[in-house]
Amino acid sequence: MNGTKTYSLKKSLFISLIVSLVFVILTYFLSLTLGRFQSILLPDTGAAWYYWKLPEVDIFATLTMWVFYLSHQIVIWWLIYKLKDQPAVPKGRIGKYNLWLLVVNVIFIAVHLLQTTFFYDGLAQFVPVMSSQGSVIVMLVMILIMLNFRRGLFFGKKVKLPSKGTALVSKLHGYFIAWAIIYTFWFHPMEGTTGHLLGFLYAFMLLTQLSLAKTNWHTNIKWITVLEVYVAFHGAVVAIDAGNGMWPMFFFGFMMMFIVTQVHGLMKNRIAIAGIISSYVALVLITYSGRLGDAFSGTAVGWADIHQITWIPIILYALVFGIVWLMQGVSLLKKSEIKMEQNSISQDIR
Numbered sequence: 338m339n340g341t342k343t344y345s346l347k348k349s350l351f352i353s354l355i356v357s358l359v360f361v362i363l364t365y366f367l368s369l370t371l372g373r374f375q376s377i378l379l380p381d382t383g384a385a386w387y388y389w390k391l392p393e394v395d396i397f398a399t400l401t402m403w404v405f406y407l408s409h410q411i412v413i414w415w416l417i418y419k420l421k422d423q424p425a426v427p428k429g430r431i432g433k434y435n436l437w438l439l440v441v442n443v444i445f446i447a448v449h450l451l452q453t454t455f456f457y458d459g460l461a462q463f464v465p466v467m468s469s470q471g472s473v474i475v476m477l478v479m480i481l482i483m484l485n486f487r488r489g490l491f492f493g494k495k496v497k498l499p500s501k502g503t504a505l506v507s508k509l510h511g512y513f514i515a516w517a518i519i520y521t522f523w524f525h526p527m528e529g530t531t532g533h534l535l536g537f538l539y540a541f542m543l544l545t546q547l548s549l550a551k552t553n554w555h556t557n558i559k560w561i562t563v564l565e566v567y568v569a570f571h572g573a574v575v576a577i578d579a580g581n582g583m584w585p586m587f588f589f590g591f592m593m594m595f596i597v598t599q600v601h602g603l604m605k606n607r608i609a610i611a612g613i614i615s616s617y618v619a620l621v622l623i624t625y626s627g628r629l630g631d632a633f634s635g636t637a638v639g640w641a642d643i644h645q646i647t648w649i650p651i652i653l654y655a656l657v658f659g660i661v662w663l664m665q666g667v668s669l670l671k672k673s674e675i676k677m678e679q680n681s682i683s684q685d686i687r
Contacts, residue, residue: 343430346554350545353439357541360446361534367454368529374457384581387461389528398456399463405452406460406523409445413519413547416441417511420550428553438548446522446541453527460524469524472517473568478656479510480565481598487558488602490657498658501672502665509664511550518543532575539567558602566595583645585624585638590649592617597650621646 374391381388391398420434453459461469481490482503490496522540525533542564549555572587596614604610625643638645 341424343426343432344436346429346431346549346552349431349436349439349549350554353541353545353548356443357538357545360450360541361538364450364527364537365529365534367450368527368533370454371457371526371528374526385466387466389459389526389533390461391458394462395456395458398452398458401452401456402459402462402523405445405448406519409441409448409523410516410519412441412445413438413515414512417515417547417550423551426552431549431552435549435552438550439545442544442548446544449523450527457526459526460520461526464524469521472520474653475656475660476514476517477565477568478653478660479506479514480561481653481657482506482661483510484558484561484602488598490598490654492597493601493605498661499665501668502661502663505664505668506661511547514543515547518547530578532571532578535571535574539564539571542567562595562599562603565599566591569595582638585621585642586645586648589617589621589624589646593646593650594653 377392378388378390379392416434416438420432420438423432423434426432426435482498483506485496485498485503518540522537522544525536527533527537546555546560546564554560569588569591572591573584576582576584576587596610596617600610600613621643625638625640627637627639
């Protein structure tokens with residue numbers, strides 16, 4: 338394999354899809370063998386508790402999870418670093434480092450599946466639940482920042498975000514998102530619940546997106562939007578499984594992001610967009626009027642709960658400005674330090 342050889346993007350995507358589905362199926366069937374671990378799990382005590390972890394730390398589970406996670410993380414970071422020097426590939430093709438990224442991710446998915454089967458525990462044994470959820474939230478915020486110049490932030494309107502902060506987010510996003518995906522992937526044992534399976538499928542899609550950086554697929558707005566909207570369905574299913582009545586908050590919260598921001602990268606027809614917004618409003622009104630009862634989660638919601646649909650958008654949009662201005666400050670500080678160092682060198686020369 339030499340530096341100029343390229344491979345079919347279409348074939349790579351097709352194989353990635355098949356492999357992802359095969360891993361989801363294997364995860365389900367191998368989860369049926371995890372009874373010896375599932376039978377000793379401690380009772381769920383609320384949102385801050387992660388149910389799928391062993392009641393006590395196991396030395397072999399600990400060693401395998403950390404060694405394999407760190408190996409996965411470091412190798413992917415190294416390949417991303419090498420990818421930046423990969424020559425541009427023609428449209429519809431991928432380069433050698435894209436291929437290596439795909440292959441390495443497949444290998445570590447298989448390793449994690451085996452690690453779960455024999456030892457069960459993931460990183461959740463040692464880190465808080467919010468660290469996993471928070472990493473994905475920041476990933477979504479980074480996407481909002483980087484796509485502001487293409488689709489805008491609010492109903493197709495571009496927001497003037499600080500240029501240096503936006504540039505730094507763009508420069509660092511590959512390394513951060515690689516950490517967020519791989520960390521979250523190793524946070525969970527590869528359990529076979531509906532929520533886990535949907536989550537792992539999402540992780541596989543994100544790993545594919547990561548692996549295809551510097552190709553035309555990586556910037557495909559339709560594909561990116563699918564990855565963004567997926568969390569609405571995944572979050573709702575996890576909440577329904579939990580039976581806590583919070584599924585509307587996740588579903589309508591993330592779908593509000595779709596109608597306010599994401600749909601405007603897909604279409605410009607105002608009538609079509611108005612139809613989508615009207616459908617969203619109608620579903621919200623039906624759900625919070627109590628007409629659905631407790632059909633989905635065992636806990637009904639009413640008008641007093643409707644404010645919940647604003648929580649996720651408020652958090653994400655607030656983080657857009659918080660993170661981009663933080664990165665602006667970091668960029669200016671770095672520039673200031675470089676200038677001071679240059680002045681110091683100049684004085685020493687004189």
